[in-house]
Amino acid sequence: DIQMTQSPSSLSASVGDRVTITCRASQSISSYLNWYQQKPGKAPKLLIYAASSLQSGVPSRFSGSGSATDFTLTISSLQPEDFATYYCQQSYSTPYSFGQGTKLEIK
Amino acid sequence: QVTLRESGPALVKPTQTLTLTCTFSGFSLSTSGMCVSWIRQPPGKALEWLARIDWDDEKYYSTSLKTRLTISKDTSKNQVVLTMTNMDPVDTATYFCARMGVDSSGYLYFQHWGQGTLVTVSS
Numbered sequence: 001d002i003q004m005t006q007s008p009s010s011l012s013a014s015v016g017d018r019v020t021i022t023c024r025a026s027q028s029i030s031s032y033l034n035w036y037q038q039k040p041g042k043a044p045k046l047l048i049y050a051a052s053s054l055q056s057g058v059p060s061r062f063s064g065s066g067s068a069t070d071f072t073l074t075i076s077s078l079q080p081e082d083f084a085t086y087y088c089q090q091s092y093s094t095p096y097s098f099g100q101g102t103k104l105e106i107k
Numbered sequence: 108q109v110t111l112r113e114s115g116p117a118l119v120k121p122t123q124t125l126t127l128t129c130t131f132s133g134f135s136l137s138t139s140g141m142c143v144s145w146i147r148q149p150p151g152k153a154l155e156w157l158a159r160i161d162w163d164d165e166k167y168y169s170t171s172l173k174t175r176l177t178i179s180k181d182t183s184k185n186q187v188v189l190t191m192t193n194m195d196p197v198d199t200a201t202y203f204c205a206r207m208g209v210d211s212s213g214y215l216y217f218q219h220w221g222q223g224t225l226v227t228v229s230s
Binding site for chain 2: 001031032034036038042043044045046049050053055087089091094095096097098099100101
């Protein structure tokens with residue numbers, strides 16, 4: 001099974017900051033990497049698919065990059081509504097797997 | 108508009124079998140390429156993928172849980188059912204169903220989610 005490791009597990013930042021979250025796969029997954037945002041009590045929301053493709057309706061301040069085993073999610077200028085938990089997920093092969101999450105908190 | 112809604116018992120006893128139903132609209136699971144997954148999330152913890160069923164009835168399961176899980180579909184009712192046997196308190200979680208999307212290059216992702224249903228396992 002493919003293991004996904006995110007870092008950091010938590011992050012404090014201010015509105016307007018640039019933030020980067022990383023995700024590493026235990027083996028090459030090409031670009032089969034997705035990013036989700038989850039707010040308390042809500043279902044996850046797809047932000048980025050195929051490592052770098054922005055889901056329709058998602059603000060352009062979100063971007064993704066990477067391939068093979070190393071990936072990043074970048075938020076170029078944090079907005080108040082961006083404080084949430086972020087998960088990466090590989091869809092290269094079943095069983096699918098998620099990272100452990102990165103909780104983005106207000107500094 | 109695609110919608111999914113999970114339903115099932117809020118409380119089950121240890122050793123019992125859990126049956127959850129995902130009722131969806133806005134797509135047909137008989138359409139080529141469609142697939143639906145179940146994902147769970149224990150309180151305060153990360154997401155965990157459980158199972159997937161495809162339009163052609165192909166099924167895939169979590170390695171660690173495959174002996175306890177069964178996924179099935181009723182295309183005429185627009186439903187996907189997940190059963191999990193021998194429930195334990197560690198299975199307490201919010202259970203989500205999600206429809207997968209696929210882009211032109213074949214990349215898969217969880218595009219549409221239900222709101223989730225919390226299942227507590229306790230005697």
